[in-house]
Amino acid sequence: MIPEGAVCPVEPGAAAVHGARLGQFVLVSTIAAACALHGFARHVLVGLLVVDLCVKGFVSFKHAPLAMVARVIVAMFRGTHAQSKPANAGPKRFAARVGLSFALGMLACNLTESPIGFYSVAMAFGAAALLDATTGLCIACILYTRVQSHR
Numbered sequence: 001m002i003p004e005g006a007v008c009p010v011e012p013g014a015a016a017v018h019g020a021r022l023g024q025f026v027l028v029s030t031i032a033a034a035c036a037l038h039g040f041a042r043h044v045l046v047g048l049l050v051v052d053l054c055v056k057g058f059v060s061f062k063h064a065p066l067a068m069v070a071r072v073i074v075a076m077f078r079g080t081h082a083q084s085k086p087a088n089a090g091p092k093r094f095a096a097r098v099g100l101s102f103a104l105g106m107l108a109c110n111l112t113e114s115p116i117g118f119y120s121v122a123m124a125f126g127a128a129a130l131l132d133a134t135t136g137l138c139i140a141c142i143l144y145t146r147v148q149s150h151r
Contacts, residue, residue, distance in 0.1 A: 020061075020092060021132070021133055021136065022070040022073055022074055022133075023066060023067050023070035024129050024130070024132045024133030025070075025133045026066045026069050026070050026073075027049070027052075027066055027099075027129045027133075028126055028129045028130050028133060030045055030048065030049055030066060031049070031106075031122055031125060031126040031129065032126065033045055034046050034049070034106070034122065035118075035119060035122050035126075042110060043110065043111075046103065046106050046107045046110055047107070048065060048066070049066075049103040049106070050100065050103045050104060050107055051065065052064045052065050052066045052067070053096050053097075053099045053100035053103050054100060056092075056093070056096035056099075057093055057094075057096035057097040057099075057100050058097075061089065061092070061093075090144065090148075091138060091140070091141035091144040091145070092138070092141065094140055094141070094143070094144040094147075095132075095138055095139075095140035095141055095144070098140040098143070099125065099128075099129070099140070102121055102124065102125035102128075103125070105117075105121040105125075106118055106121050106122055106125065109121060128140070
């Protein structure tokens with residue numbers, strides 16, 4: 001949900017709305033699992049977040065690991081729901097890059113064994129992702145419109 005009057009320049013490519021929202025739930029689940037686990041398992045999950053957001057932000061949503069999981073889940077329920085409408089991929093790509101900075105922060109805190117820093121970054125990241133997943137309010141997408149309107 002973009003506020004009225006916001007400028008949202010269209011970028012090539014589209015992201016399916018249902019897939020993107022479900023992808024955010026998968027992302028939140030991965031963040032929660034990383035918070036619940038310790039040691040090598042946490043390193044693996046945070047590394048997965050970094051790889052996923054790198055692919056989403058710089059390559060393609062189609063090839064991102066967590067997006068693939070979301071697509072499988074959407075495909076299982078496709079018969080019971082209407083086809084998802086495409087949305088502008090530009091803000092979502094920007095949001096993935098912002099999310100990458102959070103994931104890298106989680107990774108740095110985890111590698112330096114700073115649990116307070118890790119949980120703080122994870123909670124902020126998870127809260128923003130959960131807000132997008134539940135209400136469709138993408139904070140980074142709103143930031144994207146502000147940045148684009150000042151260009």
